Amino acid sequence: MNQDSRELPGAVTVLGTGAGALSSAMEASLAGVDVTVADFERFRGNIDAIAESGVIKLKAPWHGITEAPATASLDPAAAAAAADVIIVSVPAFGHDTFAELLAAHARPGTQVIFAGEGGGSLALVAAMNRAGRAVDLEIAELNSLPYGARVRAPGLITASRKVGGTIAAGIPAGNAAVQTACALWPSVTAAESVLETVLLNFNAIDHVPPILGNLGAIEGGAGKFLLWGVGASPAVSRFIGAIDEELIEIRRTLGFSNLKGYEEYLVEQGFAPELKDSLHATLQSSAFADSTFGTGPNALESRYVTEDVPYALCLMSSIGAEVGVPTPTIDAMIHLASIATETDYRAQGRTLATFGLAGLGRDGLLRATSTGQW
Template sequence: MRIAILGAGAIARASAAYLLTRDHTPVIWSPSGKGADGYRDTPLVVEGEIRGDFRPEIAESAADAIAGADLILVALPANGHRLVYDHIARSATPEQPIVINAQPVLAGYALEARLRDEGKANPILVWGTTLLRCRAVGASGVRVNTIRKSVDMAMSASGTDAAVALCRAAFGDHFEMRPDMLSISLSNINPQAHLALALANFTRMERGEAWGQSENLTSGVARFLEKLDGERLALATKLGLTVRTMAEHYNRTYGFAIAPLETMAIAIRAEGAGQMGPTTEQSRYVLEDAPFGLAPLINLGRAAGVDMPLHHAGLTILSTLYGRDFAEENDLVGDVSGLVGKRLV
């Protein structure tokens, strides 16, 4: 199966290697034109849960990557999605399914609208998080820390069972279907998890220190997460959605028994080795999850009449630390009142 991967960073690299181990043909396109230079003429070096040297195809344009692809995978930070959606809308043929890896909050609706502008209604599949937990290693490598056993997935109104079958054929039987794309937006715990970790370890990020996420998921951070999770769950309930708790997500990722997050944090720390935290403040934990995760969730809460003070405070603090207004940087999602009005219970 030929899979177009739009993006060339850690997730794109890991996805390409993973697909090659499954005998598919991934074709990477770098929106910047430079992201794949490190492994264009030399192997993509992969370590961790997947090991080896890999040689994915590199496309010179989005149109070249998309042409003839059985599946299109959007695998890049949220601030690059608008550009990529424009390319997809222009180049995709109507039957090509599109997968959004770790969907930014409500991004599936933005892609659906952009396709509609071009008279298209491609099947869209959105994932609640990444299938592969990974981190780039230099310009030509990636470390795959975890291959998740289960990832929540939903499809657009134009989605089909055939599109779901293609996704499973490409990536394996790792997906649990959720009712709709809105449920995925409320199922993604990255905005909350990354907010807590970034705020609690911000000076480490600024100073470029090496720090592990597992050992720094301390009891205090866990208590913060539990309160943030309560706000997310309250919003989901108001919108008539059933989503997993953060403890249930950790159970699925680590296999530990469900317990208060403070207790689960102790077990996660005891396990030791895990993914390293960001060593720069220029990290997707803030630059992606603040404008494209926290901000739209706060807007959803405001439209639904659900108070989310910790989300709001976290976004305000991050904006202050960076000297910018993250609430204004989301170029994907505008007014959410219409979407919310259909869902209030």
């Protein structure tokens, strides 16, 4: 896509008040877009902070506090109904809640962009199908957040942009919402299919193996653990690489042209300076090597497990099964995580069947996710 063809919308409504949502709202506002941030009553503290000050605040050590104007609403249904462009940035376990809201309230022709882990577009089409509504929205999703971000206080974030490595795809494929996503986030590039955004989930690839491969240290006592430093040993790095190879094979079987792997994306996102002679060496040279993970008896309650296993790995495994690609490493991670947490992630996890997409086969799956008709 030609950068010069990207046009920013005049206004966007951002649903959610987490780090990704506020970073997206901040960037849009600083680019001159009118921004409304909306969330539910249980997140009133976040909304009130924006409503009272009229701004979102970004704290960066090199230039202090930056402020960007925004309005705030505790009525996300009304905010969605009034919007022409909507960004949904919530964890994957929030996709269904906002999908149901949008299926009921978003006006035909509205652009909806899910910013975060993939799968939100599938949840929205499934919700519209359940509601008996034609897919009359232009839907897009990213494969990950284009930031590393944290909420430090209500309405206050720290965030850094990735320099690349984030993709966007749409239902229907190639719609205007994909172009809008690429305009809002200049580092984002268009992809072929929402199956690609689902399968290129960096968190699912690199979160679970170092946790399961270091359970003694993770659960042994309260503290901090270098998850991708000490934790990403050569053997654990091979687990990460094996998951990536299975996902690349699924993407190859689906016929996608982009077959870049996780290690290449570490460099493309700006986390590693260059490819080394092994994934282990590349990880050790990356910014991740200094990143810590909180340890202790409740460590496995982290979203690194409770989100990435049931909402990502289970879905990936089901896509592999649908198109005839074995996923033994992914399946092993699901199985071991289920044992470790005493949770049946296979029974609870999100799969193609969750969205009504099971049994279509390769060509049917590609056609359905391209058109939104299933």
